[in-house]
Amino acid sequence: xxxxxxxxxxxxxxxxxxxxxxQTIDGKVYIxxxxxWPIASKTDYETFTYLRSYADxxxxxxxxxxxxxxxxxDTIHSDEFKKLREKxxxxxxPKYLVLTKHPDETLTKILENPYEYNPTIFQKEIxxxxxxxxxxxxxxxxxxxxPHVIASLLRAKLLDEFFITISPRIFGNTENLAITMVEGxxxxxDEVKLELLSTEIVENELYLRYKVIY
Numbered sequence: 001x002x003x004x005x006x007x008x009x010x011x012x013x014x015x016x017x018x019x020x021x022x023q024t025i026d027g028k029v030y031i032x033x034x035x036x037w038p039i040a041s042k043t044d045y046e047t048f049t050y051l052r053s054y055a056d057x058x059x060x061x062x063x064x065x066x067x068x069x070x071x072x073x074d075t076i077h078s079d080e081f082k083k084l085r086e087k088x089x090x091x092x093x094p095k096y097l098v099l100t101k102h103p104d105e106t107l108t109k110i111l112e113n114p115y116e117y118n119p120t121i122f123q124k125e126i127x128x129x130x131x132x133x134x135x136x137x138x139x140x141x142x143x144x145x146x147p148h149v150i151a152s153l154l155r156a157k158l159l160d161e162f163f164i165t166i167s168p169r170i171f172g173n174t175e176n177l178a179i180t181m182v183e184g185x186x187x188x189x190d191e192v193k194l195e196l197l198s199t200e201i202v203e204n205e206l207y208l209r210y211k212v213i214y
Contacts, residue, residue: 003051003200014158019144054090056140062102069098077117127156161197
């Protein structure tokens, strides 16, 4: 398992925001076509779950929530996930926050679950997110996605670290079916820089941890 004995920074003035993505060698994180998911291996999925187990809050955008919220909610209520959190010194179930200004019946239906668990739909501006999370005593915030949320957090200078799995696959693109890690925003060439914190190879996959420098 990559990133063993993980230690996440504790920031004085706001929660620490981090994210994890698997992507192909040509930079694709999602293909909107059957048969292209998952992109990476079982080890990557286990690593993704492990990283989320450190979070006080998990954040999704609307589209990502519609695709994956059911799996996220099931996972964070699983016995395996609870044991991971206990091992990491975390207490309770992480909160689940969906960022969207346009909630609808589809999203509301997706968020229904059998656990008496109430996800939050956050409709305010990104600039108000930090104070909201501080009010919830959140120290570590895992950003599930999607790429438009990542773009918004980068522009707001809130995203602190990336955990990236490079999968030995190449998908290409046609008819705009492919999505990259950041969408809906063209960053300036030097707007965001990354400092490489660690590398690890597991079979044919490369696991990279980067600190974001603004």
